[in-house]
Amino acid sequence: MSEPAARTTERPHPPGTYPVVVVGSGPGALQTSYCLTRLGVEHALLSSDDRPGGMFRHFPIFQRLISWSKPYSPSERGSRAYQRYDWNSLLAEDREHQALVPEAMDGTSYFPSRAEMEAGIVAFAERTGVRARYSCTWESTERTDDGFVLTTSDGEYRCRVAIFAVGMAQPWKPSIPGLDQVPHYVETREPKEYAGRNVFIIGKRNSGFELADGLLPWARQLFIASPRPAHLSVLTRSLAGARARYLQPYEDHVLGGGNFVIDAVIERVDRTANGFRVQVKGTTTPGDQLFEVDDVIAATGFEVPMQDLPELGVATFMQGRLPAQTPYWESASVPGIYFSGTIMQGAVGLKKYGIPGSSGAVHGFRNNARLLARHIAEKHLGIVLPRPEVAAPHLADLLLDEATNAPELWNQVSYLAAAFSSGDGRWSNEGIVPLAHFVDSGPRNGIAIAVETDPSGDIHPAVYVRRDGEVEEHLLRSSPTHDYTGAEHKRELSSIITTIRT
Amino acid sequence: MNAEEVVDTLASFALFSDLSRPELESTAHTFEEEWFSEGQRIIRQGFSGTGFYVILEGEASANIDGERRAKLSRGDFFGELSILLDEPPVADIVALTPLRCLVLPRTELEGWLVSLPWVSLRMLQAELRRLRTANRWRA
Numbered sequence: 001m002s003e004p005a006a007r008t009t010e011r012p013h014p015p016g017t018y019p020v021v022v023v024g025s026g027p028g029a030l031q032t033s034y035c036l037t038r039l040g041v042e043h044a045l046l047s048s049d050d051r052p053g054g055m056f057r058h059f060p061i062f063q064r065l066i067s068w069s070k071p072y073s074p075s076e077r078g079s080r081a082y083q084r085y086d087w088n089s090l091l092a093e094d095r096e097h098q099a100l101v102p103e104a105m106d107g108t109s110y111f112p113s114r115a116e117m118e119a120g121i122v123a124f125a126e127r128t129g130v131r132a133r134y135s136c137t138w139e140s141t142e143r144t145d146d147g148f149v150l151t152t153s154d155g156e157y158r159c160r161v162a163i164f165a166v167g168m169a170q171p172w173k174p175s176i177p178g179l180d181q182v183p184h185y186v187e188t189r190e191p192k193e194y195a196g197r198n199v200f201i202i203g204k205r206n207s208g209f210e211l212a213d214g215l216l217p218w219a220r221q222l223f224i225a226s227p228r229p230a231h232l233s234v235l236t237r238s239l240a241g242a243r244a245r246y247l248q249p250y251e252d253h254v255l256g257g258g259n260f261v262i263d264a265v266i267e268r269v270d271r272t273a274n275g276f277r278v279q280v281k282g283t284t285t286p287g288d289q290l291f292e293v294d295d296v297i298a299a300t301g302f303e304v305p306m307q308d309l310p311e312l313g314v315a316t317f318m319q320g321r322l323p324a325q326t327p328y329w330e331s332a333s334v335p336g337i338y339f340s341g342t343i344m345q346g347a348v349g350l351k352k353y354g355i356p357g358s359s360g361a362v363h364g365f366r367n368n369a370r371l372l373a374r375h376i377a378e379k380h381l382g383i384v385l386p387r388p389e390v391a392a393p394h395l396a397d398l399l400l401d402e403a404t405n406a407p408e409l410w411n412q413v414s415y416l417a418a419a420f421s422s423g424d425g426r427w428s429n430e431g432i433v434p435l436a437h438f439v440d441s442g443p444r445n446g447i448a449i450a451v452e453t454d455p456s457g458d459i460h461p462a463v464y465v466r467r468d469g470e471v472e473e474h475l476l477r478s479s480p481t482h483d484y485t486g487a488e489h490k491r492e493l494s495s496i497i498t499t500i501r502t
Numbered sequence: 503m504n505a506e507e508v509v510d511t512l513a514s515f516a517l518f519s520d521l522s523r524p525e526l527e528s529t530a531h532t533f534e535e536e537w538f539s540e541g542q543r544i545i546r547q548g549f550s551g552t553g554f555y556v557i558l559e560g561e562a563s564a565n566i567d568g569e570r571r572a573k574l575s576r577g578d579f580f581g582e583l584s585i586l587l588d589e590p591p592v593a594d595i596v597a598l599t600p601l602r603c604l605v606l607p608r609t610e611l612e613g614w615l616v617s618l619p620w621v622s623l624r625m626l627q628a629e630l631r632r633l634r635t636a637n638r639w640r641a
Contacts, residue, residue, distance in 0.1 A: 174505055227531035265527050283528040317537035319504050324537035332539035348536055352551030354607020440543050455609045473549050
């Protein structure tokens with residue numbers, strides 16, 4: 001085993017030339033570095049922080065995550081299938097490096113605390129020997145004929161491929177008059193300091209509801225406002241919505257408990273002698289309203305610290321908060337620049353029924369990072385990875401087993417797929433791939449399976465067939481226990497497979 | 503493009519020309535923004551679950567069985583027929599240039615149209631123009 005990272009005094013990855021440079025030391029950067037190393041890809045891992053953990057060194061502000069890790073599950077801890085139930089541990093090949101977050105949890109909740117999550121990340125870095133050059137700050141970026149130069153506080157790094165896993169780490173506020181005088185989510189004070197005060201929270205996503213939930217026992221009255229009605233994960237059937245465990249303030253609102261969830265455009269915020277005046281214009285219920293409150297908190301989200309990347313030509317969207325990306329997380333406008341970690345949510349995929357992938361969360365992007373490393377190794381470094389041959393009679397069973405058990409497909413519903421290509425009279429296992437890549441740029445002949453949800457809540461396998469470059473979709477029926485390995489599914493899928501040329 | 507610029511852009515489109523400023527702001531918040539690179543498919547012929555799109559910047563083509571049938575640009579919209587008729591899309595929509603769109607999930611389109619009858623009327627007019635063009639083409 002490598003020497004534990006935290007106890008090594010010599011700083012790794014000095015300035016110089018590397019095939020790949022990875023910036024960051026949160027879970028996305030560590031997962032990417034680990035996967036590159038396993039593929040034999042030399043790279044430098046740089047971070048302005050002084051230790052691993054990224055955002056989890058500080059947030060969530062109320063110190064409890066919204067992503068679960070189930071210590072006891074239908075699958076054995078550490079197995080591939082167990083990853084489906086453990087949303088927080090980073091992925092590793094060796095048993096002693098797997099499922100490290102449940103190992104750190106004390107059993108009081110199946111949502112790890114922030115400290116338990118941080119401990120799991122630190123343990124991953126130490127045990128796997130992933131070493132970053134800490135306290136090395138990325139300052140600027142230049143394009144060269146054959147790649148990029150990243151100037152850092154320690155000197156210059158030249159590379160063919162640059163991967164930025166720097167998180168959506170920068171507090172973001174919309175341009176509302178007066179909002180600059182208001183503290184952001186990250187500046188929320190100790191809950192008891194809000195005792196007996198009227199608090200106006202701007203934002204109805206998870207951070208807004210997290211604050212409201214944490215302040216319920218302290219605040220005199222809470223107002224939670226934004227233009228759109230609250231989206232709730234139990235209704236959107238995805239992570240696109242406030243998670244169930246933060247919904248106590250919402251229940252308080254709908255039962256007339258004295259706290260309010262308001263759909264309104266925030267027109268302006270003004271300071272008053274004793275607090276703030278918030279002027280709003282109703283959206284779902286038209287009308288102007290004024291709120292005189294003691295505190296206002298902007299739970300308005302974060303943006304990627306893009307630094308000079310937009311000047312380099314990196315296209316962004318969502319008001320410049322995220323870089324636009326290909327299905328393999330490459331900048332859509334500057335080849336050779338990739339993104340990892342939570343920034344991967346900028347690659348939207350098929351987003352069927354408006355349901356996004358889970359790339360913004362650890363259980364989504366840890367799988368993406370593994371594919372990203374494979375993609376870079378093959379596309380940029382000429383490494384040829386094996387694609388094992390599959391006997392045709394086993395293909396239907398393999399596909400249905402993946403749809404039933406593959407953690408990648410369940411952690412990344414409708415974003416990742418298990419794919420097989422055909423040609424030269426044989427079937428080959430392409431492994432897990434981004435579904436959008438398979439349907440638009442996949443093999444000339446092949447088949448892929450994903451797990452998808454529709455608005456009725458039906459969770460079913462979706463099969464995509466590429467035949468002579470054309471693609472078609474087949475939705476298989478669902479199963480009450482999500483087991484698709486039975487005879488009916490096999491019959492239906494086999495009849496589809498026989499139409500594909502090998 | 504910041505929120506203010508999105509609202510200003512929407513105000514210049516025929517589909518939204520009857521909306522007040524608060525209605526435009528509400529619309530801008532209801533939709534989400536997506537960005538597509540040249541050659542990327544936004545809607546895929548025959549696939550379920552597609553959304554409703556309004557082009558903010560750039561151009562796209564509508565292709566049926568690989569043959570280009572129409573060119574779409576700033577202010578044009580697509581995806582509504584598949585949603586309102588509850589049928590898979592009959593065309594691919596492919597970005598011809600970098601393309602910035604606003605998108606609404608299919609589950610939200612009907613409610614949004616009902617809440618803004620003037621948008622429904624403008625959409626109906628646009629559909630009738632498309633029908634007239636298709637009839638001329640057949641004749």
